[in-house]
Amino acid sequence: MFLYNITLQRATGITHAIHGNFSGELLRGLAQMFLLTRLCPIYSSVTVSPVFYVFISVDYIVVGSDSGRIVILEYHPSKNQFEKIHQETFGKSGCRRIVPGQFLAVDPKGRAVMIGAIEKQKLVYILNRDAAARLTISSPLEAHKANTLVYHVVGVDVGFENPMFACLEMDYEEADNDPTGEAAANTQQTLTFYELDLGLNHVVRKYSEALEEHGNFLITVPGGSDGPSGVLICSENYITYKNFGDQPDIRCPIPRRRNDLDDPERGMIFVCSATHKTKSMFFFLAQTEQGDIFKVTLETDEEMVTEIRLKYFDTIPVATAMCVLKTGFLFVSSEFGNHYLYQIAHLGDDDEEPEFSSAMPLEEGDTFFFQPRPLKNLVLVDEQENLSPIMSCQIADLANEDTPQLYVACGRGPRSTLRVLRHGLEVSEMAVSELPGNPNAVWTVRRHVEDEFDAYIIVSFVNATLVLSIGETVEEVTDSGFLGTTPTLSCSLLGEDALVQVYPDGIRHIRADKRVNEWKTPGKKTIVRCAVNQRQVVIALTGGELVYFEMDPSGQLNEYTERKEMSADVVCMSLANVPPGEQRSRFLAVGLVDNTVRIISLDPSDCLQPLSMQALPAQPESLCIVEMGGVEKQDEIGEKGTIGFLYLNIGLQNGVLLRTVLDPVTGDLSDTRTRYLGSRPVKLFRVRMQGQEAVLAMSSRSWLSYSYQSRFHLTPLSYETLEYASGFASEQCPEGIVAISTNTLRILALEKLGAVFNQVAFPLQYTPRKFVIHPETNNLILIETDHNAYTETTKAQRKQQMAEEMVEAAGEDERELAAEMAAAFLNENLPEAIFGAPKAGAGQWASLVRLVNPIQGSTLDQVQLEQNEAAFSVAVCRFPNTGDDWYVLVGVARDMILNPRSVGGGFIYTYRLTAGGEKLEFVHKTPVEDVPLAIAPFQGRILVGVGKLLRIYDLGKKKLLRKCENKHVPNLVTGIYTIGQRVIVSDVQESLFWVRYRRNENQLIIFADDTYPRWVTTACLLDYDTMASADKFGNISIVRLPPNTSDDVDEDPTGNKALWDRGLLNGASQKAEVVVNYHIGETVLSLQKTTLIPGGSESLVYTTLSGGIGILVPFTSHEDHDFFQHLEMHMRSEFPPLCGRDHLSFRSYYFPVKNVIDGDLCEQFNSMDPHKQKSVAEELDRTPPEVSKKLEDIRTRYAF
């Protein structure tokens, strides 16, 4: 078996974000790649923990990763790519304790960079410029200190003095050598300054000071001419300012929410910050772990900081990084949950919000209080969807749409959602209006070529034409000059300000001054087809005669002297747009009844001469020539335009779309790509998307073919069937589509170009853990469990208790006021998705079981479990003994403590599905000794993994009855999969076990296992002998039982041999063989074998914790495999990953990669330099278009 890995959607969780001067764009570090918010090319699929940093003054990016290398990148906006400027190796690759890569800090003036490891090693590189102003990098200077742990590193802003770095460190040497543990208790964290002496060219540990509190991160304070310099240390409950010299420490407590349900003993820390600096002032925005943002300002007196001031700014979801852009926007990226872009509307300077200061006298341990409130200073502008973490995913066509949907349970805590993903572009409906009848066609025209927006919408009916003008509203007009008493074949803006209408009996040319020129068809002939652009009109008369008109400089439409008789009837025609600066488009494409498309020259030298012809597999329905894939260029005059390739799109009657490259000189057709769109004939329309031409193709589904970030996309629209469409531009909707569907006119906008999936999200209360689909009603049964959380009941109780305490604490005379306040407190209800849920402390669990309709997203029923009961497994099944009722079984752990792991027992809750599968009726609960982490139906009973025990239970009257047990799974059963008589059990750290149930002896016997210790997170049956499994380190592997494996234990009727005669190291006597090994790089939490497109082949779909979705597809021929194997090999050498990690060693992180080819790397072929593409293609005995066609083919065969 050979597999090919394709990523459908890259990880969406952001671990780092920085912003720089490349036109205010953001750079985010995803688990595996770089991404610009506007443009997202992937560059490297190979870094695990990249750390980004930007020199403030120049647009360089320094990246530290697990590659053991420091990389400096430059962004090229024209190519939309990063270019590696420097790559310096300093250590081994991989995530290691003492190899730098984890911490990265730059001197704010961009003169030096420090890269540090978690322990001991720190390296400083000096950056300089050579004579040609190119960036140079020195050899590293060491600043190592043994036995020291590092928590954070920043560059201190010291102006133009020697560069200085501040580190939060802890020296553990003494603690390590003291067996009494006394030293360990007394070890203090230190703040250490390292100075790079540029004169002596070495690094000195300048100054170190023990800290009172344990800090978690540092913020650089602007220095030099901009501010007082120094650092802010964020620690538990306090923020402290420190600097050299006479500066005393300034310390301010972190304010807390008034009447917070959180444990008041719990410390509060800042988790991220952003600095905003202008010439005159600076401030910091720091976010606490509850999501509250404080604006931090420093009061200075003659270069001495006298006061820290904190002011409550707003509350937004907890972020991993915040970036304040120069344009007044705040980008907030999260590891879990969506990313947001806010506009900073107010700086919070002049409102009633109290300001807290370090100068206010306060007792040690006391703090300030504030009242959280909805957004006041920030305005939400945009939201970027983030699936991370995907806890569970199932792919099925529950909505009966013939393409399966992905049901994804994602998010964490109160920001959790159940999302339904569909392949396609999200369509937003701007307007829908009914028309008096069923129209045939619709066009939009501008009034003048310079106009930005369209002026008229022309709708053609069977025997009439309706003209609507676009303004504040859309209304019918009669003075447009268009003929209303006839159907229309086409209309367009002609020349600068004239309009043309083609109708069956003639052509109407309407000049700007409303003069009308008419051209009538000769004799009994009528116009059957036409093609129009800005300067040319071509019509086909009955009988296959072509008549060509061209506009002359005076604005007159002139007929060409000759006409052309085609050999067969004309079915469709298309003209390209007139290229800027030229008189005419040189090619006309004509589709004929005889299943051919011909390219006809319109050049004056050989006008109406055929240039080339292509035979088609079916009759053409529609043609469209567009220019796509161009790069935006500015010519000398400053005129912006794109230079791309001409593509001829051919829609066939059998629902197939062909895309062919049209040679701009010879008119030759080459490199045809084919795609099946739907059951109806394909109609094509030219529209504009992001300033470029795109093609809207309509079959039983509508598709948009467009080029986005130098990649071609052909994506369906998630919308109902449309019949005819045209581009639409107005003030409200600059790039829309006007379309007709039955008797309605719709104005649509496509916003999220480039997105693979469109999402519908339904909110959940706690982190979703697992869900199952009820096969009869298609409803989902979902379990949600949160650690460190209160259930609704406990929360209400605590609130009530706090309210009572408030009243009691008040004095006699304040009772009334206190009661009022308490009532207000009880009524206050801040949405937990933004303000966060109260933290209950370790060992506190809340969970619920929810029955959801996946189509409406409505919760049909929900069962709140008691406090400290955590649901971990769910199954839906029937017990044949008890009739046709469906039962839902939920495995629950009680009083579980994660570290060190302990559990107070568990339960299996049994619910009956009643009311047509819309209600959960409690039946009974069965106590068990350990956590039931897995439940699976098996032969009319259920298999349950209780801790390390595998048991069979049957439904009893008062509880589930234990019928059979196997104790030989080594650690913890995490998953149970059944096929026939076989049961495959995954253990938390010992991979898979094949178990067989012997009915006669009522025994479960392990007969085979795996040879590798995999920490299985999820697994999937591929066939009777083959299992795919994913582990927590991000590997996917496929193992198979050898063909001579016998489930039956021979010569041993009791099976005791398999029980007692265990092989080497207690393993089973038979072993599975490894078929595939592959490192994904992110923990995979769901695996499913399924088809993603109707008529496609089966693939193995995986989803990752950081929100990525990918597939592994099998090769169908050895040739293909050979080809991609070689392509991958060439790509590895020609296009090495950006961060310097070796591709092969990354994919072999834990197990040597076996039988998998990295399709993502292969697809980078399309973004390579053309000459490199050519050389690689030559090595493969192919041309570059052939290679990219192969890449596209394998992708579209299985997915999108």
Added chain:
Amino acid sequence: MSFKRDGDDKSQLNILKKRRVADLLSNFIPEDEATLMKNGRYACLVCSYRPVFDTVDMLTVHRQGKKHLLGLKMFYGRKARLKSEISKRQHENYVQSEETQEEPSSSAPLLAQTRRLTHHALLKTVEYNSCHRKPSTKAERRPTGGGPGRYGNPCNKTPSSSWTPEVPQTVLAGDPVDANAESSSASLETGDPAAALQAAEPLTPQRRRELDHYLKLKSDGWVQDRSGQWVKDENVEFDSDEDEPAPLVPLPTGD
């Protein structure tokens, strides 16, 4: 092992090189061409006169000799003949057993004996017949040996005609081979003599239901004691009012 060689004698170097290569290659002497004797010396198994050498080096030198090479031809010729003879015999054996339709003999005589005894104890009325075996994957692969005649064993022929067709219809989920194995072994171990009698006859729906019921009771945790009574397995849980195993419900259309 490293040493510094002095002088620049080319031939010496070559000799050393050669020796080193031979040293390295000596490991590739196939196991059946030489043997390490008790006294730590080596004997060449190829040559008929079994020369003995003190070291691997000497054996290596010998292995390049003319005599040895001649012997090698003979040695492998003999081996090949032996091999073809074995396979021929095996084939003959196989064909013979195919013709006589004989049962495979067990490779574990003691186990077979025990099993026979158990079966005798259980099936008092029917004479033990070797065709009452669980079809195992191993048995199919093993070359069949001799066995008793086939007089008086009707089920020797019936299995193919009456038992196999029943397999796809069986209620048991799972792969057919296993289902077959389960039901056949079940029928053997039923204590009911009448049931055993019926084993010889084609399987009626009634009979199948009985078998299923038996398996169901077994998998529900009931075990039969010596007297054939159903008792609860102490490791298995039951409903509190479940004192007797569920009786077999007679067919709704009893004939």
